[in-house]
Amino acid sequence: MPGGKLTIRDIAKMANVSHTTVSRVLNKDSRVREETKKKIVKLIDKYDFKPDPRARVLAMKVRKSRLIGLLLPDIRNPFYAEMARGIEDKANEDGYNVIFCSTDGKPERSEAYVNLMMRTGVDGLIFATARHHDSLIERLLKEKFPIVLVSRKLKGESFNYVVFDNFKGAYDITKHLIELNYKKIGIIIGPSNISTAYDRLKGYQKALKDNDIPVRQDYIVHGPFEKQLGYEGAKKLLQMKDRPEAIFGGSDYIAMGVIDAVEELGMHIPNDVALVGFDDTEFSSNKKINLTTVSQGEYRMGQLGVQILIEVIDKPESSPYTHKVILEPQIIVRESCGHKLRGKAAD
Amino acid sequence: MPGGKLTIRDIAKMANVSHTTVSRVLNKDSRVREETKKKIVKLIDKYDFKPDPRARVLAMKVRKSRLIGLLLPDIRNPFYAEMARGIEDKANEDGYNVIFCSTDGKPERSEAYVNLMMRTGVDGLIFATARHHDSLIERLLKEKFPIVLVSRKLKGESFNYVVFDNFKGAYDITKHLIELNYKKIGIIIGPSNISTAYDRLKGYQKALKDNDIPVRQDYIVHGPFEKQLGYEGAKKLLQMKDRPEAIFGGSDYIAMGVIDAVEELGMHIPNDVALVGFDDTEFSSNKKINLTTVSQGEYRMGQLGVQILIEVIDKPESSPYTHKVILEPQIIVRESCGHKLRGKAAD
DNA sequence: CTGAAAGCGCTTACAG
DNA sequence: CTGAAAGCGCTTACAG
Secondary structure (H helix, E strand, C coil): CCCCCCCHHHHHHHHCCCHHHHHHHHCCCCCCCHHHHHHHHHHHHHHCCCCCHHHHHHHCCCCCCCEEEEEECCCCCHHHHHHHHHHHHHHHHCCCEEEEEECCCCHHHHHHHHHHHHHHCCCEEEECCCCCCCHHHHHHHHCCCCEEEECCCCCCCCCCEEEECHHHHHHHHHHHHHHCCCCCEEEEECCCCCHHHHHHHHHHHHHHHHCCCCCCHHHEEECCCCHHHHHHHHHHHHCCCCCCCEEEECCHHHHHHHHHHHHHCCCCCCCCCEEECCECCHHHHCCCCCCEEEECCHHHHHHHHHHHHHHHHHCCCCCCCCCEEEECCEEECCHHHCCCCCCCCCC | CCCCCCCHHHHHHHHCCCHHHHHHHHCCCCCCCHHHHHHHHHHHHHHCCCCCHHHHHHHCCCCCCCEEEEEECCCCCHHHHHHHHHHHHHHHHCCCEEEEEECCCCHHHHHHHHHHHHHHCCCEEEECCCCCCCHHHHHHHHCCCCEEEECCCCCCCCCCEEEECHHHHHHHHHHHHHHCCCCCEEEEECCCCCHHHHHHHHHHHHHHHHCCCCCCHHHEEECCCCHHHHHHHHHHHHCCCCCCCEEEECCHHHHHHHHHHHHHCCCCCCCCCEEECCECCHHHHCCCCCCEEEECCHHHHHHHHHHHHHHHHHCCCCCCCCCEEEECCEEECCHHHCCCCCCCCCC
């Protein structure tokens, strides 16, 4: 055990009391004589005695580890790092610790990590990795294990979640581009079995339709929701004969990749091609990047996620899933999409 | 308990065996008749029974939680996010989970987090937050609690660590600037009670001296090791009457702040001022940023840190601290510091 | 105010 | 191959 192998009985012996009494002072039970209490406290301090948390949990009626698990695609992605910080802060505030795992979007890794976490005994799980159909999460749900989904949802509504209105965010930012007089707008987006990608694509399409702009399939690039996709997608899009004048990067991380490609092609943002992202990570606000994007407030999303999870852990829900929050995204306009009515870009 | 409240005895009852036997199959003890084993395994699968990890740990001779704690300044800082990923990957590989905490460099937060982690029972701790004199770490060391320091060291050598040769990295990159014909070089760096900041400052100074360039105190900006410092420091430096022609940002994160300031002042990198950083985060390689920097390989540093920690956990060291690794940093030259022999910048 | 006893869910000699 | 028993370190009625 941390700090030595003393037990409650050792302390008891030294204090000439039963271990029961020591346990009482450890648990701030009032019915201990002030005098004996002092004696025991002194010993505890002297040896810096720490009761074994596991034995403690085991012996207690309500069995909690005060540990929550967090599954996310990649902690290096600034979007998730920010969210993780919100989760961490809120959790610690309530006396919980958080274990995190980066799955790289691979179901088999999720599976392995969840097993690992279960083995160490987490009280609940936060998933930022849900796909539309996710057997792991569905199983956990069926077992009534406490979980909450953040950012990404399953199909349906039978679970607790906190997400952003991705449809609206995408709709708005696409509309913003259209108002700036762009008509040829490409999009580079994650796979459609991820709710965020799916909804953003829908929002983009709807905005085009509402403005009588045909949706071109060749302007849509799908792939893994990673930076590399932005790079490859932009290369493809920008080398078309009839290339887009603007690109909607499905996330800031993807937009990072787009920027690399644009520079490599010797082009300029926004003169040759406008660019918008989604997430508003720290990167986007950099004065050299100045990416127009959609702010989700992922820190807050993380906080809300933990808050809900802790509620569920404390009182497991009877049946219906009542915790659902949909956050309002907000467009952050910067220079990466040029100026209003600037006229068409080269093509 | 996760997945239901079944115990080993429930399973035993159903299988008509003693709970001892069930425990045996759970622990892959070979001396169980194939037949009974199958029967039990079937039951375990059927009910998806999971033994309580805490009871398990409690009952075992060697008491391990397979949990390690990680203290770092801020998970949102890409440098630490990358390191965390290295730690996570290596830990999971060995069956460990990692709990992380962002301290924002505040000793009182470290203290609180470590208490929290101790309560949940971590087997060891990785610190990326050490200061030269750090009473918390020193106490843990005295208690022989398994810990390893990464990136930042205490004064002295009585502990295990994996760090980079910050002195050399800073020396080399400063020398690089000098070879490019810059003589007025400012530096924006963290507080000198953090080993990385201290060593980098020393490296910078030595490089200047070795090239007969006087060290000017007014070209040195100290402060908290954060992005904001870069912004403020650059504003200060660049508005001096006799301003530096080049700035050494003590970390990429600081360099990010410098870039913001430079742009805000309407200046250009590298024409008006050259810039170098330290860390080589993803941000720096972006084609619009192109920051010359020092690559530390923090992912690998994280991996090595866990590896050492696990070794120490498995066999606590007799006395001397034998795990010390110093990694060689490497300069990554990009365009943020202009071209060789380009002549002096404006001033 | 205090202690003896039972019990939390599991593992592991020990003895068949 | 299998089981009864002791024990891990702690908490908590129950009975003084």
